[in-house]
Amino acid sequence: MTRLTLRHISAKPAGTEALALAASGLAKTRDEHGGDAIAGFGSAKGSNEEAYLFQKLIRTAFRTNNVDHCTRLCHASSVAALMETIGSGAVTAPFTAAEDSDCIIVIGARPTENHPVAATFLKAAAKRGAKLILMDPRGYALTRHADHFLQFKPGTDVALLNAMMHTIVEEDLVDDQYISGYTEGYEALRDSLADFTPDKMAEVCGIDAETIRSVARIYATSERSIIFWGMGISQSVHGTDNARCLISLALMTGQVGRPGTGLHPLRGQNNVQGASDAGLIPMVFPDYQSVADPAARARFEKLWKIEDLNPDPGLTVVEIMDAAREGDIRAMYVMGENPAMSDPDQHHARQGLAALDHLVVQEIFLTETAFHADVILPASAWPEKTGTVTNTNRQVQMGRPAFDPPGEARADWAIIQDLANGLDLGWTYDSPKDVYEELRQAMNSIGGISWDRLETGRCRHLPLR
Numbered sequence: 486m487t488r489l490t491l492r493h494i495s496a497k498p499a500g501t502e503a504l505a506l507a508a509s510g511l512a513k514t515r516d517e518h519g520g521d522a523i524a525g526f527g528s529a530k531g532s533n534e535e536a537y538l539f540q541k542l543i544r545t546a547f548r549t550n551n552v553d554h555c556t557r558l559c560h561a562s563s564v565a566a567l568m569e570t571i572g573s574g575a576v577t578a579p580f581t582a583a584e585d586s587d588c589i590i591v592i593g594a595r596p597t598e599n600h601p602v603a604a605t606f607l608k609a610a611a612k613r614g615a616k617l618i619l620m621d622p623r624g625y626a627l628t629r630h631a632d633h634f635l636q637f638k639p640g641t642d643v644a645l646l647n648a649m650m651h652t653i654v655e656e657d658l659v660d661d662q663y664i665s666g667y668t669e670g671y672e673a674l675r676d677s678l679a680d681f682t683p684d685k686m687a688e689v690c691g692i693d694a695e696t697i698r699s700v701a702r703i704y705a706t707s708e709r710s711i712i713f714w715g716m717g718i719s720q721s722v723h724g725t726d727n728a729r730c731l732i733s734l735a736l737m738t739g740q741v742g743r744p745g746t747g748l749h750p751l752r753g754q755n756n757v758q759g760a761s762d763a764g765l766i767p768m769v770f771p772d773y774q775s776v777a778d779p780a781a782r783a784r785f786e787k788l789w790k791i792e793d794l795n796p797d798p799g800l801t802v803v804e805i806m807d808a809a810r811e812g813d814i815r816a817m818y819v820m821g822e823n824p825a826m827s828d829p830d831q832h833h834a835r836q837g838l839a840a841l842d843h844l845v846v847q848e849i850f851l852t853e854t855a856f857h858a859d860v861i862l863p864a865s866a867w868p869e870k871t872g873t874v875t876n877t878n879r880q881v882q883m884g885r886p887a888f889d890p891p892g893e894a895r896a897d898w899a900i901i902q903d904l905a906n907g908l909d910l911g912w913t914y915d916s917p918k919d920v921y922e923e924l925r926q927a928m929n930s931i932g933g934i935s936w937d938r939l940e941t942g943r944c945r946h947l948p949l950r
Contacts, residue, residue, distance in 0.1 A: 503860050528555075555757065562721070577747040582711055635696065635700065652698045712740075759875030770782075816844070865894055
């Protein structure tokens with residue numbers, strides 16, 4: 486079946502006229518209402534280079550940090566809890582670490598359906614003899630490989646996890662050496678668990694007390710235990726508390742920082758990790774450097790050759806739509822996101838989009854969001870572009886084009902650059918390689934990974950035992 490996309494229809498107005506109209510509308514809003522009246526939604530379905538350029542454009546052209554992407558709707562609560570407790574918003578171990586694990590907990594995720602490569606490692610570990618413990622209100626394919634399946638009542642994650650931690654404290658299964666050497670606040674956590682006995686929580690979560698105790702013992706006493714979680718944990722009104730519980734469970738037992746141990750929030754879209762790392766978040770620059778930190782701002786002012794970056798955290802996806810409805814956000818630039826369909830309240834999101842004075846949408850489909858646009862810029866699909874992504878294991882991978890973009894569709898990085906130059910930024914990148922080399926200067930975490938290394942390197946084969 487032939488798909489109807491922007492590649493088969495002419496984006497009106499086309500070419501340079503469209504870019505000029507897009508830029509002039511954004512500049513008009515900035516000049517009349519200030520940069521904070523503009524917001525940008527980037528994409529986790531594009532490359533690291535595109536994410537980096539997008540957030541750079543918003544921050545430099547408009548001096549605002551109102552830039553965000555879909556991580557707000559999937560793992561924002563996980564990132565918040567990880568940043569708060571361990572100082573990093575990323576996984577502490579790859580899913581391949583399951584090969585070395587003796588106990589694997591999977592909660593709020595369906596890897597066989599949504600992360601099939603990771604699921605292969607989990608099933609192989611279970612076959613090898615590792616204890617596989619699944620916790621979810623729903624059954625799914627991986628349960629037939631599990632040693633324990635805790636089908637708890639929806640929304641009772643905290644009760645179940647606190648009961649497990651209560652057991653670990655009560656039976657003195659904590660790792661005292663790890664707690665004293667690497668953690669803070671254990672006494673307060675221990676005291677807060679006093680009322681969360683398995684007997685009391687069994688009535689709340691629907692799992693009998695002895696099963697809770699048994700699973701807690703297995704996790705705490707196994708030599709190497711690892712926890713995987715998904716959006717069943719994070720997409721909740723208490724998602725941050727859910728993640729805090731999982732992190733506390735790992736820290737109090739010392740099940741982190743060694744092979745086969747750790748914490749792994751399984752990501753959603755193909756480049757959620759990379760887009761977050763590259764700075765598509767309103768409160769941080771690339772590599773999670775706070776916009777409020779004078780040293781971080783000075784670093785990026787020097788790198789970007791500008792002055793006076795905004796020190797105030799920007800608005801998040803949901804806050805931006807609120808502000809658009811209220812008239813505080815007057816214009817938006819949306820690349821590869823579809824808030825009219827994917828935001829939590831579609832009616833709320835569409836009201837915000839409809840209230841804008843100027844909306845620029847860069848897309849491969851005529852999406853529900855694009856129907857509200859003043860200008861549509863036809864972009865490139867993943868098989869048509871060159872660039873890097875960072876997967877859920879934080880492995881940086883090179884993507885190469887299999888096809889040329891059809892019709893008037895163009896590479897996203899080139900569209901962003903043309904729009905930036907329409908806003909007088911004077912960018913001169915010749916290719917994604919140039920963007921990546923600047924990204925390496927912005928991110929210490931990838932400083933040792935050159936473009937040439939990505940082009941010529943070979944992936945290490947990880948055999949399934």
